[in-house]
Amino acid sequence: MVTGLSAGQVPGEGEHLLVHIEKTGDNTEYVARELAKLSGCRHLDVGFSGLKDRHAITRQWFSLYRPGQQANDSDVLALISQQWKVVEACRYHRKLRRGDHQCNHFVITLRDMDGVKSDIEQALASLRERGAPNYFGPQRFGIDGGNLDRAAVMDPSALDQRRRGKGRGRGKRSGGRDSKNVLYFSAARSWIFNEVLARRVEEGSWLEPLSGETGLPDQPGVVTGPLWGDGGSGASGEQAQLEQAVAEQAPELLKVFSTTRMQPERRALSTIPAELSWKWFSNDSLELRFNLLPGQYATTILNDIFEIEDMSLGHHNKQQG
Template identity: 65%
Template sequence: MTDSSATPRRWCLDWPTSGGGRVATADLKTVPEDFRVDEILDDFPVITDLSEVSGSGEHLCLRLEKSGDNTEYVARELAKLSGCRAFDVGFCGLKDRHAVTRQWFSIYRPGLVSEDEAYLARVAERWQVVGACRSSRKLRRGDHQGNRFVISLRQVSGDRERIDQALARVKGQGAPNYFGPQRFGHDGSNLDRAASMDPDALDSRGRRGKGKKRGGAGASKNVLYFSAARSWIFNQILAARVKSGDWLSPMDGEPGLNGQPGTVTGPLWGDGGTTAEETQARLEWQIAEQYPELLKVFSTTRMKPERRPLVARPADLDWHWLDDDCLQVAFSLAPGQYATTVLSDLFELEDRSLGQHNKQHG
């Protein structure tokens, strides 16, 4: 049971930067065209002639350009247009609605090859179709190789030479691979919910509470809160290593990523804590044990401990000034890494799309 008299923890949602401070302020997503994302999926061809869909298999795969619609909404609408279940539509990752994004979706349409052209025409009435093929497999989270970003920052205020130097530093060494504050909810509300959960009311996999049907709203909310808890612990450990200046180099006891040594990682906490050993394990436990209200949610969930790189390394980072106060930055990131996290290492960002969202829902 939760102690209702306990004072809620105040969650810090800002973490140390690699340079000891940010070098400028800037506006982000003033208009959707300021934030462009192109999903990288080398397995599928990028074609413009859709009169004949290449490949074979039970899944029709579409590459769509969209703006104003988030990924899950588009997936549901594609299912309705096809007459299949929402579960039968796959995608590699979630993309922001306040952006211009290109990404792939797979729709399970066995035996309907002859109807592909008509289906594509219906989809094209809603979104621009910029690629299509048939495949034998459904797209799943993380199937893509990464994402390419082209981002225009406006109202940039700061010394241009310092900004250029900071960008060059990140190009060479990378940026701390924090989870963004949006994962934790407004003022850390997702963390509050994680801290107040009763582990005894969860099943052995931590996916649902007593009386909840598998796959219901309660299950998805639990997963959200678990994710917030383990992301918070990861961020706190990364923050400590950024402060101490050793976030770029392996420590004694570093387990590496997927059995590959040399990668500097931090823990995605689970039942049993961390897979690190020696010095690194002692550091990670020392920090994680400061948040017992979060650690307790892993005690009965059987959630397997995993690792995540401490460093986000933007590939092919390039930038140029469009105007005195407008900077365009382009780079690619691996799946699960966030462009706003990289930029926040250098800039104090004002997300203008949040004001637009509040106006629409006020």
């Protein structure tokens, strides 16, 4: 924990102060707003990589734009440490972006398990070798699917780059509407992908390429699903026919893509957790450790094997009730 730093002791150089904090019970956006207040910078000048779960114990990097204020870094860190544990800090030459991190590391303990130990071991070994369906997690869709509901009624021209231009200022003057529209657009994309993946899982084809598979730019042989765009899925042949048939079941979402000029992209249908290991504490308590790439969800990995009840969410709901 970084405490009691005197002026000049924060290592590194640059206009941004990077702070690695440990938190629980606070989501990333809330922490970013609070850090802006504590450091005296604008909310827009706080950067972070990735979005961390509110209810878990998480560690995350934030960047604070503080040019020429190195002498006061220790005072800012002292204020932050009163609210969160500061693991480390340094100076850096640029703002952190959401996709800057290479992976997310998870340590998850499952308790009150009901199952045959040998069966669980076999399922975990299969997960380590074959992977699991790469669904987007439910948090992508908002509370009770609210992001999808908003996507279904949004004006498609809200994301039309031809009409509104690409200047950053318009998004700022609109009070954040641009970022919300992008969130709803992303939810619509994610839902179509999940539905296509669910169809492929049902048909037993989620690990095998279909005719018309395009792969990924850096992984041409990987089996993928659609991140829908203006013009469809980017696939062809049998694959495009299947994906179009699934997407047409939600015409209210398809219209979102009609005028945006958002290019179709692809996402792998399966994901293999890296460096997966496990340790038994007792016959009904198991610790899992693994790494996932950005945009992959631990909940979907675990739900492929276990039926999980998140006790932290239940505790949070009681507190809010």
